Amino acid sequence: MNRRRLPVLLALLVAAVGLTGCSAGGEDGSARVWITRDQGATRLDQGTVPAGLTALQGLDRLAKIETSYGGAFVTTINGLSTSRLHQRDWFYFVNGISGRTSSGNVIPVRTRSAPENAVFDVGNLKGYLNKQTSGERLYVVKGTVTNVGKVLSSGIRIEATLLGKDNQVIVKNGTFPGNVIDESLISHMSRVRIEGFLGMRYGEGDVNRDIPTGKTLPFMVVFFDPPEGVESFRVKAIEAEEADRIGSPDGKVPGTGASNQ
Numbered sequence: 306m307n308r309r310r311l312p313v314l315l316a317l318l319v320a321a322v323g324l325t326g327c328s329a330g331g332e333d334g335s336a337r338v339w340i341t342r343d344q345g346a347t348r349l350d351q352g353t354v355p356a357g358l359t360a361l362q363g364l365d366r367l368a369k370i371e372t373s374y375g376g377a378f379v380t381t382i383n384g385l386s387t388s389r390l391h392q393r394d395w396f397y398f399v400n401g402i403s404g405r406t407s408s409g410n411v412i413p414v415r416t417r418s419a420p421e422n423a424v425f426d427v428g429n430l431k432g433y434l435n436k437q438t439s440g441e442r443l444y445v446v447k448g449t450v451t452n453v454g455k456v457l458s459s460g461i462r463i464e465a466t467l468l469g470k471d472n473q474v475i476v477k478n479g480t481f482p483g484n485v486i487d488e489s490l491i492s493h494m495s496r497v498r499i500e501g502f503l504g505m506r507y508g509e510g511d512v513n514r515d516i517p518t519g520k521t522l523p524f525m526v527v528f529f530d531p532p533e534g535v536e537s538f539r540v541k542a543i544e545a546e547e548a549d550r551i552g553s554p555d556g557k558v559p560g561t562g563a564s565n566q
Contacts, residue, residue, distance in 0.1 A: 335353045335354065335355055335356055336353070336354050336355075336356060336358070336363055337351070337352075337353055338351060338352055338353070338354055338363050338364060338367050339351045340364075340367070340368060340382060340383070342385070347539075349382075349383065349385070350367060350368060350383065351367075352366075352367045354366045354367060360397050361379065364379065364382070364397075368382050368383045369382070369383055369384070370382050370383075371386075378395075379395045379397075380395070382395060423452065423454045423456055423458045423544050424452070424453050424454035425450050425451065425452060425453065425454070425458075425461060425542035425543070426450070426451045426453045427448055427449070427450050427463075427540050427541070427542050428448060428449055428450075428451070429447075429448050429449045430446070430447070430448040430538075430540060431446070431447045431448065432444065432445065432446045432447075432538050433445055434531075435488070435491065435492060436492060437491075437492050437493070437494075438492055438493055441496070441529060441530055442529075442530055442531060443491070443492075443527055443528065443529060443530075443531070444467065444527070444528040444531040444535060445488075445491070445525065445526070445527055445528075446465045446525070446526040446527075446528075446538055446540065447485070447523070447524070447525050447526075448523070448524060448540060449482075449521050449522065449523050449524070450463065450482050450521070450522055450524060450542045451519070451520065451521040451522075452516045452517065452518055452519065452520050453518070453519075454518060455518060456518075457515055457516065457517055457518075458515075458516040458544060459514065459515065459516075459544065459545065459546055460481070460506065460507060460513050460514055460516070460544065460545035460546065461481065461482050461513055461516065461522065461542050461543070461544065461545060462479060462480075462481060462542070462543055462544070462545040463479060463480050463481065463482055463524045463526060463540065463541070463542050464477060464478070464479045464540070464541045464542075464543075465477070465478055465479075465480075465526040465528075465538055465539070465540050465541075466538060466539045466540075466541075467528060467531060467532075467535045467538050468535070468536060468537045468538055468539060469534040469535060469536055470534065470536060472537070475531075475532050475534065475535060476528060476531065476532065478526050478527070478528050479526070480503045480504065480524060480525065480526045480527075481503070481504065481505060481506050481507070481508055481513050481524070481545065482508060482512075482513050482522035482523065482524035482542075483505075483507070483508020483509055483510070483512040483513040483522050483523070483524070484502055484503045484504075484505050484508050484509055484524070484525065485509075485523045485524065485525045486499065486502060486503070486525060491527070496529055499527055500527075503525060503526070503527060506545065508522065513545075526540075
C-alpha cells in the first residue's frame, strides 16, 4: 500500500505491501498478503484474505491501518507511519508489480496460478554463536527455503548477511540448501570440512536439484570468526543458475527473510 505523492520517495522505499492473488476471476479463492519494509528485506506480517477484496480491504483484514484522502492512501500499518522527515512511505505491489492507482481500487485476484517465475519463501530463521574446540568463534544461521513459484527450480542459492547497528552490513556468506551439519558435530569439524560440506551445490542426496513447487529444504550458513557488533541478520534466496550469471566482485551472490537477535 502506498502514497505516491512525493517522487523522491520512490527511490527511498522503506515499506511495502505485496499481494499475490489466486481466484478464477470471481469471488472464489484467496489472495496472499505480505507486509514488508526495507525494500522487502524484512517481513513484518503475512496472511491470506478472501478473493474479491481490493488491496486496501485485504490489508485491512490483516493489519491495523490508518488512511488519508478519504481512504485513498495508507499512512500507517500496525503503528508504522509514513514520514517525510525519515523519507519513507507505504507502497503496494500486486503479483510483484507496483501499483499505479489507489489501493482501494485494486482487486489482487485474477488468476488461480502461483507466480510464473521461480519464487522462494525463506522462514524458520535462527541465528546463534558457536565455538569450535580450537577456540574459533562461529556464527550460525539456519532456516528453511520453499519453492512457492509455479515453475520447477533447478537449484537454490542462499545468501546470509550479518547486520550491525542501523542494519549496517557487516559481512556476507553464501551456501546451498540441503546441507545441514548436526550441532553436536560442527564444533569438532575443521573449517575446510565445514565449507566443503555446506558448499555442495546440489545438497546432500541431490535434494537441491529440480525442486518442485511446494518443496521445502533446510539450510545452514556458517560465518567463521564473525566481527563484533552483530545485532541481526538477513537471508535471501535465488536460483543458483542466476547466481552464477550475476556473481558479485567479492564472490558472494545476492539472492528474503530477516531476524533480530
